[in-house]
Amino acid sequence: MLWTYIREIFSGAWSLIAGLGVTIRYMFHRPVTVQYPRQALELPAAYRGHIELKRSEQTGQPLCVACGECARTCPSAVIKVRGVKDQAADRTRLRFFYIDYSRCSFCGLCVQYCPEGALAFSFEYEQAFTSRYQTVVDLVARLERSPG
Numbered sequence: 001m002l003w004t005y006i007r008e009i010f011s012g013a014w015s016l017i018a019g020l021g022v023t024i025r026y027m028f029h030r031p032v033t034v035q036y037p038r039q040a041l042e043l044p045a046a047y048r049g050h051i052e053l054k055r056s057e058q059t060g061q062p063l064c065v066a067c068g069e070c071a072r073t074c075p076s077a078v079i080k081v082r083g084v085k086d087q088a089a090d091r092t093r094l095r096f097f098y099i100d101y102s103r104c105s106f107c108g109l110c111v112q113y114c115p116e117g118a119l120a121f122s123f124e125y126e127q128a129f130t131s132r133y134q135t136v137v138d139l140v141a142r143l144e145r146s147p148g
């Protein structure tokens with residue numbers, strides 16, 4: 001009985017010392033955490049934020065020509081895209097591009113198969129919604145709001 005008691009004291013003391021050893025060792029390592037939100041995360045190039053439209057560097061207009069390939073390719077059927085024919089410019093202009101972020105699986109097929117290279121994964125990680133309806137986003141309107 002006494003022997004068991006003494007053994008438990010030593011075992012408890014040893015686990016305390018081992019735990020403190022880990023703490024002391026990591027006190028002198030470079031921290032892997034950041035002081036969010038005061039500090040921003042450094043994201044890897046392969047980071048997959050939500051899908052967004054890309055603009056032409058020359059014209060500033062969306063690269064998308066509303067061909068609908070991404071909508072047909074999307075396995076989750078979360079894209080709705082329409083364009084209008086611009087007779088004067090002899091091209092189709094994007095009217096709307098809706099995507100439901102709540103059902104997008106970030107598979108990347110739309111990005112991969114867009115013939116114009118008009119879609120990309122964003123680097124945003126702070127997007128929050130308070131209702132399911134807000135997760136359906138018009139990427140054209142979003143692009144217009146974003147700084148060029």
Ligand code: SF4
Binds near residue numbers: 066070081113
């Ligand atoms: S994003 Fe690409 S694939 Fe989708 S409609 Fe526009 S041009 Fe076509």
Ligand code: SF4
Binds near residue numbers: 051074076099103109
């Ligand atoms: S990433 Fe995948 S699921 Fe999301 S919109 Fe593109 S094709 Fe659809």
